[in-house]
Every structure is written in structure tokens, then in C-alpha cells.
Amino acid sequence: MARFFPGSIRNLIASAAAIGALLAQVPAQAAETQIWKDIQKAGVLRCGAAVAAPYVMRDAASGQYSGYFVELCRDFGEQVLKVKVEFVDTSWDNIVAGVQSNKWDLAMALNQTPERALALAFSAPATEYQVSLLVNKDNPKFAEAGNSVADYDKEGVTFAVMSGTAGDKLISAAVKNARIMRLPGMDETRMALMSRRADVLVDANDTNHLFALANPDWSKEILPEPALAKQGVSFGLRRDISPADLQVLNIYLTQRRETGEIDALIDKASAEVNATSKTAQ
CATH class of the missing domain: 3.40.190.10 (Periplasmic binding protein-like II)
Structure with missing residues (x-):
């Protein structure tokens, strides 16, 4: 048989349930702040x-x-x-x-x-960060290249990038024709460019800028237009x-x-x- 309670009792039960729910949440919230x-x-x-x-x-x-x-x-x-x-x-x-x-x-x-x-x-x-490209300015593959990633995304071109970085994900999505060489660290990617095993170094703009300043005789930095990421x-x-x-x-x-x-x-x-x-x- 259904039971019916006066409004005041129903309100009391509802209030008790709400308080119980709040109390149940306290340990979880407290754990988040530790x-x-x-x-x-x-x-x-x-x-x-x-x-x-x-x-x-x-x-x-x-x-x-x-x-x-x-x-x-x-x-x-x-x-x-x-x-x-x-x-x-x-x-x-x-x-x-x-x-x-x-x-x-x-x-x-x-x-x-x-x-x-x-x-x-x-x-x-x-x-703030954006991806830049670094190339050998005497590379004949890029004689007519501008500032677009598409200018470098060609058959026979190799991009070097640190595996797992944001630059890796961004260049992987942008490149359709060139080869991507994924290497474990910054030293390996730089050596790949310097030894000409790679044609393009993909890295953070400030990192590439520092490398370009240290190697002004042969390096050229490109900030892609449109930007790969900011x-x-x-x-x-x-x-x-x-x-x-x-x-x-x-x-x-x-x-x-x-x-x-x-x-x-x-x-x-x-x-x-x-x-x-x-x-x-």
C-alpha cells in the first residue's frame, strides 16, 4: 500500500538526502586538493x-x-x-x-x-611557441622555395623532427609528399641536417633561431606562412x-x-x- 507523508516530512526527507549527497562528495573533493x-x-x-x-x-x-x-x-x-x-x-x-x-x-x-x-x-x-623550418640555404632543392610548407613538401625531400613532439604531430599532418625522419633528440635532428641526411629541420622557432645564429654561414630559418602552430x-x-x-x-x-x-x-x-x-x- 502506498504511503503518503505530509509536505513538511517530505521536505525534511529531501533535505536529508541533499545533505547526504553533499557529504558523500566531500572526500572526493578533498582528495583533489592534495x-x-x-x-x-x-x-x-x-x-x-x-x-x-x-x-x-x-x-x-x-x-x-x-x-x-x-x-x-x-x-x-x-x-x-x-x-x-x-x-x-x-x-x-x-x-x-x-x-x-x-x-x-x-x-x-x-x-x-x-x-x-x-x-x-x-x-x-x-x-609562446610556433614551429619553424631550418634548411641549408645552398640546397638546390629549394632554389625557388618561399615560406609555405608546400614549397618544401616534395618527393626526394626529408624532414627531420624529434619523435613525439608537437612539431612531429604538426609536420606529420602537413606533409604529404616528403619523407619524415623521426629521431629521439635535438642533437640527432641537428646532425641529420648538418650531414645532409635531412633537408629540413623541424623544431620550435626559438630553438631553430638559436641554431641559425650559431651557423649563419649555411643555415636559413623559415617561419611558415600560414603558421603551422602558435x-x-x-x-x-x-x-x-x-x-x-x-x-x-x-x-x-x-x-x-x-x-x-x-x-x-x-x-x-x-x-x-x-x-x-x-x-x-
Whole structure:
């Protein structure tokens, strides 16, 4: 037999149910806000490091890391979280998976893309990025080439790019006729161009610009028109980071960017890259 309750009792039952639902959500919401607290409890911030100058660099002899994202990660950990900072060597193919599997807390120098946003969260951008091309200006294949990717996308042309990077994905979508040579690191892609195993080097505009400055006698930099991409370069974090925790990092980055401190770090890293290039020559 159906039971009927007075309106006041029905309202009381509904209110109790709503309170119960809210209480059930509290543990989940609380768990979302623990990332920085967990790192502070552990006493170490782990930064995933895939090498790409001037963002992230690693001295082969000492194993020490430098670059402006390295400086940002170190400063955020030591000055904001008050913990030690550890850099974990990885590759661009694995850097997102490392965040997902909790092998490191921050992935450094990630380009903001929709595909990556399905897998992790992004901080506010520290800098802006676009893809550029670098070629040997005496290469006869490009005697009539302009600034369009299509001018270089020809049979018999080889593009060299770091595997797994944003540049890899972008050039793979744009190139229809040329061959793409995917290599594990920046040194390998540069050597491919210098040895003429590759005709075009695909990389970040600031990285290619530094390389072009170090090799003015033979190199030519091209900023494609239309642009292949203009993206923010950010830290990558776990997708379950709370808005409050993400705001901590975003405020830190925004303040350092607006005061010009990040520009100063870029200049410092760029000088280091050029000094290393001159020593190697």
C-alpha cells in the first residue's frame, strides 16, 4: 500500500538526502586538493625532463640540468612549495605518460594541444611557441622555395623532427609528399641536417633561431606562412589537480612572466646554448 507523508516530512526527507549527497562528495573533493600537500609531505617535487634547448638542457658530463623551464621548476619547488627538486630524465614520447603514471609531478615545456589536454592538465603558458623550418640555404632543392610548407613538401625531400613532439604531430599532418625522419633528440635532428641526411629541420622557432645564429654561414630559418602552430608552452600536470592547486602555479607563472623574469631566464639559457655551440665548433 502506498504511503503518503505530509509536505513538511517530505521536505525534511529531501533535505536529508541533499545533505547526504553533499557529504558523500566531500572526500572526493578533498582528495583533489592534495597534490601540493602530498609533494610537501614527500619533501620533493619531481620534474619530468625531455631535452630541448633552451627550455630544458642536460650536461652530458655532469648530468646537471639547465634551461629556463628547469629554472622555473626549481624555483617553484624551492621557493613556493619549500621542497627539494628532482629532475627525471625522459623522452618526448613518454613525457605525458609519466605524468599519468605519477612518475613525475610536473612535465616541463609542453606545448598546449587539444590532444594532450585529453590526457593531462596545463598550467598557464610561460612562453609562446610556433614551429619553424631550418634548411641549408645552398640546397638546390629549394632554389625557388618561399615560406609555405608546400614549397618544401616534395618527393626526394626529408624532414627531420624529434619523435613525439608537437612539431612531429604538426609536420606529420602537413606533409604529404616528403619523407619524415623521426629521431629521439635535438642533437640527432641537428646532425641529420648538418650531414645532409635531412633537408629540413623541424623544431620550435626559438630553438631553430638559436641554431641559425650559431651557423649563419649555411643555415636559413623559415617561419611558415600560414603558421603551422602558435601555442602556449606550459607545465603539464595530472588532470585531477584541483582548481585551487592549479591556481598556485598559474599565479606564480603569470607574475614571473609579467615582471619580465621569464624573459631574463630565456636570455640566460640562450646565451648558454650559443656558448656551448661555439665551444663545440
